[in-house]
Amino acid sequence: MKYLFILPGLLLVLFVVVYPTAFLYYTSLTDFRMGRPATHFIGLDNFIKVLGDPFFWNSLRATVVFALTTVPIECILGLLIAMACANIRSERLSTILRPILVFPVMLTPVVVGMIWVILFNPDYGIVNIALNMFGLTSIPFVSDPFWAPIVVALVDVWQWTPFFMLILTSGLYAIPSEYLETAKVDRLTSWMTFRYVILPFLLPLITFTLLVRLIDAFKIYDVIYIMTYGGPGISTEVLSFRIWKNMFLERSVGYAAAFSIYLLLIVVILANLLQKVIKKVMR
Amino acid sequence: MITLRVSLRKWVSWIVLGLFVVWSLFPLFWTVLTSFKTIGQVYAVPPLIVFPPTLDNWDYVIRYTEFPRFYLNTLIIAGLSTLLSMTLGLFIAYALARFDIKRKDDIAFFILSQRIIPPATLVIPFYVLFITLGIMDTYWALILPYSVVNLAFSTWILRSLIEEIPSELDDSALLDGASILDVLREIIVPQISIGFVATAVFIFALSSNEYFLASLLTGYRARPVSVAVTMFLPVGVRGAMPGPASVASILMLLPSMMLFTFFQRYIVRGLTFGIVRR
Numbered sequence: 001m002k003y004l005f006i007l008p009g010l011l012l013v014l015f016v017v018v019y020p021t022a023f024l025y026y027t028s029l030t031d032f033r034m035g036r037p038a039t040h041f042i043g044l045d046n047f048i049k050v051l052g053d054p055f056f057w058n059s060l061r062a063t064v065v066f067a068l069t070t071v072p073i074e075c076i077l078g079l080l081i082a083m084a085c086a087n088i089r090s091e092r093l094s095t096i097l098r099p100i101l102v103f104p105v106m107l108t109p110v111v112v113g114m115i116w117v118i119l120f121n122p123d124y125g126i127v128n129i130a131l132n133m134f135g136l137t138s139i140p141f142v143s144d145p146f147w148a149p150i151v152v153a154l155v156d157v158w159q160w161t162p163f164f165m166l167i168l169t170s171g172l173y174a175i176p177s178e179y180l181e182t183a184k185v186d187r188l189t190s191w192m193t194f195r196y197v198i199l200p201f202l203l204p205l206i207t208f209t210l211l212v213r214l215i216d217a218f219k220i221y222d223v224i225y226i227m228t229y230g231g232p233g234i235s236t237e238v239l240s241f242r243i244w245k246n247m248f249l250e251r252s253v254g255y256a257a258a259f260s261i262y263l264l265l266i267v268v269i270l271a272n273l274l275q276k277v278i279k280k281v282m283r
Numbered sequence: 284m285i286t287l288r289v290s291l292r293k294w295v296s297w298i299v300l301g302l303f304v305v306w307s308l309f310p311l312f313w314t315v316l317t318s319f320k321t322i323g324q325v326y327a328v329p330p331l332i333v334f335p336p337t338l339d340n341w342d343y344v345i346r347y348t349e350f351p352r353f354y355l356n357t358l359i360i361a362g363l364s365t366l367l368s369m370t371l372g373l374f375i376a377y378a379l380a381r382f383d384i385k386r387k388d389d390i391a392f393f394i395l396s397q398r399i400i401p402p403a404t405l406v407i408p409f410y411v412l413f414i415t416l417g418i419m420d421t422y423w424a425l426i427l428p429y430s431v432v433n434l435a436f437s438t439w440i441l442r443s444l445i446e447e448i449p450s451e452l453d454d455s456a457l458l459d460g461a462s463i464l465d466v467l468r469e470i471i472v473p474q475i476s477i478g479f480v481a482t483a484v485f486i487f488a489l490s491s492n493e494y495f496l497a498s499l500l501t502g503y504r505a506r507p508v509s510v511a512v513t514m515f516l517p518v519g520v521r522g523a524m525p526g527p528a529s530v531a532s533i534l535m536l537l538p539s540m541m542l543f544t545f546f547q548r549y550i551v552r553g554l555t556f557g558i559v560r561r
Contacts, residue, residue, distance in 0.1 A: 016428060158306070
């Protein structure tokens with residue numbers, strides 16, 4: 001009887017996830033292409049081909065560089081802002097301030113991409129107009145292989161720093177005040193208070209949030225598609241984007257499936273780390 | 284000396300916060316401005332902050348494009364998937380919180396792991412599966428995937444919420460002859476109503492913001508607004524339309540922002556997965 005409760009939900013998950021995932025594994029072992037009538041079982045050929053594919057390594061590089069730049073910056077900035085927020089004693093102000101500071105997190109990534117693409121537009125974008133006013137020439141941000149990844153990273157930092165700020169603020173408020181009082185009584189400098197009192201308390205929370213954001217960063221697709229379409233060239237072609245290209249532009253489904261499994265592998269490893277951290281944090 | 288250091292820190296904090304607020308709000312502010320500008324005013328140098336506004340862009344988007352229909356699509360898709368995942372999630376969460384089921388934690392983790400899967404890995408099987416089932420470009424093409432991913436979230440949160448309610452309440456009601464459905468309806472849901480609503484709001488926002496699956500599993504009929512908004516981007520021969528694009532962006536953001544303002548205190552809890560207890 002009690003299993004009846006879980007049954008509908010599990011059925012849904014089974015049908016919508018387990019079956020397609022099984023299908024994915026099976027397809028990765030074939031040479032299924034859309035529009036081709038026959039498919040053959042080719043074993044691990046796809047997986048070997050992926051490892052030899054320069055596009056795979058490029059997209060891996062792009063994704064890793066992206067994730068490893070944006071997430072630490074968001075963490076550090078978020079921490080700074082959270083500390084600044086905690087220094088402001090007024091309760092009323094922080095209830096007004098908090099929603100304002102945090103709202104970028106609630107926005108649709110697609111819309112965020114659109115807003116920023118307009119801001120960075122070479123002809124009428126406010127950023128370039130400001131540059132011109134200071135005597136500098138316009139930079140075609142989105143079409144420049146150097147600037148494009150930076151712009152995309154910037155947008156991600158804009159949107160997700162408040163995520164860190166929000167969580168770390170709750171963490172800061174959870175520090176028992178006795179520790180902070182003792183630090184003040186012992187005449188610790190701000191830096192020492194931070195290093196020996198605040199940081200140890202926040203470390204589990206920071207690790208948790210870092211991993212959550214890292215996993216999300218590996219899956220990024222929306223903003224890239226809207227702002228740079230993987231370009232210019234392939235400088236911002238992240239893993240999810242490359243998979244999409246393989247599947248829908250080059251129509252090689254089997255190959256794309258193998259690609260996806262590599263991505264899944266990376267994310268699963270990160271998620272396992274996350275699970276261990278959760279267990280530790282939950283005491 | 285100490286007072287000087289304290290007030291210096293306060294000053295710095297204020298400046299830092301001030302900069303951050305400007306940094307966060309400026310893009311939105313500029314988008315709102317742009318939505319009221321004619322194309323000439325958009326290109327103006329120096330950039331215009333005060334100018335005679337025009338409603339042309341708004342008129343265009345609301346009356347001459349199919350944007351409103353896409354908006355309705357989003358409401359239906361996000362609404363139904365939220366309903367589905369909250370209901371199923373409630374049942375599963377209750378079972379996990381109250382019943383003694385074998386391998387309970389494994390099941391819990393299995394459901395949670397659905398959120399971790401990159402959509403890129405799901406889209407291929409979905410595409411083929413839904414074509415076979417004939418539900419491509421219908422609402423169900425998105426409602427099913429969203430419900431599953433959201434189920435992870437709702438189960439996780441609802442479970443921890445239910446666990447905070449003492450089970451004695453349930454037990455006494457059950458002893459008095461109530462069915463489990465009664466217990467859910469009369470006891471559990473009222474007790475967790477705030478968290479329940481906050482989670483539902485968060486899931487709704489998440490579903491209406493999704494782009495990847497939406498762009499690939501729907502065509503013209505069931506397309507939600509998260510994809511439709513891209514019709515205003517310059518692509519190929521279609522030139523730049525900063526005015527209408529800004530209008531579309533704002534229209535898309537309005538529900539999220541309104542919902543967020545009302546429920547922000549509880550959404551914080553949702554984001555932190557209840558890890559940090561006040």
